[in-house]
Amino acid sequence: MADPAPRRVVSMNLCTDQLAMLLAAKGQLVSVSDLAVDPRASAMVEQARGYTINHARAEEVHALRPDLVLAGQYSSRASVGMLRRLGIRVETFAPARSMDDIGAALERMGALLGREEAGKRAAARFEERLSALRAEVERRPEAALYYANGYTLGDKTLAGQILLTAGFSNTAAKAGITGGRVMPLEQLVMYAPEALISGTSYSGETRSEAILDHPAVELLRRSRPSAEVRDRDWICGTPQVLRAVEGLGDLRRKALEGEG
Amino acid sequence: MIRVFAALAILCAALFIAALLVGPAQIGAIEGLRALILGGEGPAPLVMQEIRLPRALLAVMIGLSLGLSGAAMQGYLRNPLAEPGLIGVSGSAALGAVVAIHTGFSAAWAYGLPLSALAGALAGVALVIALAGPRGSSLTLILAGIAISAMAAALTSLVLNLSSNPFAANEIVFWMMGSLADRSMMHVGLALPLMVVGWAMLLPLGRGLDALTLGEDAAASMGVRLTRMRLVLVVGTACVVGAATAVAGAIGFVGLVVPHILRPLVGARPSRLLWASALGGAVMVLAADLAVRLILPERDLKLGVLTALVGAPLFLHLIYKTRRELP
Numbered sequence: 001m002a003d004p005a006p007r008r009v010v011s012m013n014l015c016t017d018q019l020a021m022l023l024a025a026k027g028q029l030v031s032v033s034d035l036a037v038d039p040r041a042s043a044m045v046e047q048a049r050g051y052t053i054n055h056a057r058a059e060e061v062h063a064l065r066p067d068l069v070l071a072g073q074y075s076s077r078a079s080v081g082m083l084r085r086l087g088i089r090v091e092t093f094a095p096a097r098s099m100d101d102i103g104a105a106l107e108r109m110g111a112l113l114g115r116e117e118a119g120k121r122a123a124a125r126f127e128e129r130l131s132a133l134r135a136e137v138e139r140r141p142e143a144a145l146y147y148a149n150g151y152t153l154g155d156k157t158l159a160g161q162i163l164l165t166a167g168f169s170n171t172a173a174k175a176g177i178t179g180g181r182v183m184p185l186e187q188l189v190m191y192a193p194e195a196l197i198s199g200t201s202y203s204g205e206t207r208s209e210a211i212l213d214h215p216a217v218e219l220l221r222r223s224r225p226s227a228e229v230r231d232r233d234w235i236c237g238t239p240q241v242l243r244a245v246e247g248l249g250d251l252r253r254k255a256l257e258g259e260g
Numbered sequence: 261m262i263r264v265f266a267a268l269a270i271l272c273a274a275l276f277i278a279a280l281l282v283g284p285a286q287i288g289a290i291e292g293l294r295a296l297i298l299g300g301e302g303p304a305p306l307v308m309q310e311i312r313l314p315r316a317l318l319a320v321m322i323g324l325s326l327g328l329s330g331a332a333m334q335g336y337l338r339n340p341l342a343e344p345g346l347i348g349v350s351g352s353a354a355l356g357a358v359v360a361i362h363t364g365f366s367a368a369w370a371y372g373l374p375l376s377a378l379a380g381a382l383a384g385v386a387l388v389i390a391l392a393g394p395r396g397s398s399l400t401l402i403l404a405g406i407a408i409s410a411m412a413a414a415l416t417s418l419v420l421n422l423s424s425n426p427f428a429a430n431e432i433v434f435w436m437m438g439s440l441a442d443r444s445m446m447h448v449g450l451a452l453p454l455m456v457v458g459w460a461m462l463l464p465l466g467r468g469l470d471a472l473t474l475g476e477d478a479a480a481s482m483g484v485r486l487t488r489m490r491l492v493l494v495v496g497t498a499c500v501v502g503a504a505t506a507v508a509g510a511i512g513f514v515g516l517v518v519p520h521i522l523r524p525l526v527g528a529r530p531s532r533l534l535w536a537s538a539l540g541g542a543v544m545v546l547a548a549d550l551a552v553r554l555i556l557p558e559r560d561l562k563l564g565v566l567t568a569l570v571g572a573p574l575f576l577h578l579i580y581k582t583r584r585e586l587p
Contacts, residue, residue: 148427187285202427207434215444216306
């Protein structure tokens with residue numbers, strides 16, 4: 001990377017928003033996406049308020065005259081393609097699927113912003129806190145992640161990795177699910193996991209979320225330790241996931257006490 | 261005649277039991293039925309009583325409702341193309357349900373959901389009958405149906421698009437296609453009262469519909485009060501379709517296919533067709549919901565996709581036949 005450090009950086013994806021805010025020099029980051037100020041999705045709402053907000057549309061991003069645009073791998077291809085045709089450098093980040101990805105993403109973001117040192121330091125600090133949290137476990141209680149529409153996440157997802165790091169085993173693995181997929185309610189009930197972890201409800205009723213109030217799920221929830229997770233700590237591969245891991249510690253203790 | 265009804269009833273019972281025994285959780289037949297009836301500890305009774313039983317019950321109730329309302333509308337309009345899904349009644353009911361859910365009305369009052377769907381369905385049927393007229397030609401009926409369906413679908417999508425909830429937009433599929441996955445006894449309780457009212461209104465219409473086959477004047481001279489009959493038909497259809505749509509989304513084509521298949525078997529008498537279509541509708545929805553769980557069980561195939569795959573070719577066939585009959 002012999003390029004000079006970019007001076008006007010625009011991020012158009014929630015996860016690159018947060019990585020960039022962590023590592024950018026003062027004045028280097030110009031704009032973050034609208035999701036970064038959504039308290040349900042973003043862990044860094046306060047910081048994000050200080051930036052211009054974009055809605056990940058090519059035209060408004062171009063109008064900010066960036067010399068580097070940060071996007072997610074699944075950001076709209078049309079928008080990213082348009083910006084590239086306009087001669088703007090766009091770097092995309094794949095969503096993190098493991099704890100290792102997070103350290104790597106921190107280092108890469110540091111390098112892109114011309115702040116290798118800051119990136120390496122953040123990655124090292126993250127690894128250190130992570131290994132402190134990775135306690136020795138004798139027994140892994142089984143937990144299921146259950147979201148709207150009966151969606152569950154397996155071991156090859158960030159949420160699945162958070163679960164493993166916190167000393168649980170994942171029910172989805174039993175069902176042969178490694179990525180994200182719908183797990184029929186019947187299956188969840190039959191596996192009878194020791195703990196149930198579900199997403200927080202958004203405002204506004206929907207029938208997608210109604211499954212979380214199904215009598216069978218209610219019964220599972222009442223009869224064993226359960227937790228509602230705050231999405232913002234789970235969505236993006238940033239050091240914030242350590243908060244999610246810490247949050248699961250209590251749940252794990254309860255699950256283990258339950259049998260004593 | 262008796263044989264047709266007996267065959268339908270046996271088929272319906274057999275499919276009902278099959279619906280209880282098929283599912284992603286591996287539970288043996290004997291064990292499952294014992295858990296269903298005797299209850300007990302462990303996950304099996306929970307699966308049988310709280311997940312499979314409501315699903316099978318809803319399939320029967322919704323099938324009855326759609327078959328019955330299809331036969332009644334076709335009898336009244338004397339047009340084989342009349343069907344609650346096609347002419348926009350299910351779509352307007354879905355709009356009512358979506359509005360109730362996203363304004364929080366359904367959370368504030370449990371019966372808010374089915375009653376809002378009823379209001380939507382009522383508006384839909386009334387519009388169709390007003391636009392198509394009591395003896396509406398096929399053309400005006402279908403055109404009115406297209407207009408109402410498109411309007412209802414657009415407004416439903418608008419409400420879901422504007423919702424602040426990120427899951428809402430995905431639900432357009434549910435409301436357009438319908439599904440019975442993961443419904444609970446609560447949904448049975450919500451839909452049943454309204455459906456019973458609707459059944460009680462539609463089933464006695466048979467005598468009047470029989471008279472109507474001789475023409476309006478003849479029917480009137482036989483003591484059939486046509487305006488009253490129309491009112492009962494509109495409200496009854498709205499009740500059953502509204503309740504069905506509120507809990508399972510818009511499931512199309514059942515009311516078209518079932519009366520069409522059964523009509524020759526009951527000697528084309530509307531009064532008999534009402535009962536036969538009700539049973540036949542239950543058979544079709546039970547069978548379709550079983551198929552959804554057997555074909556691609558992991559992909560949450562929507563029930564309405566399957567009924568549309570069966571129904572749409574038949575619809576084309578009917579249009580083709582109607583066209584030939586036109587001068």
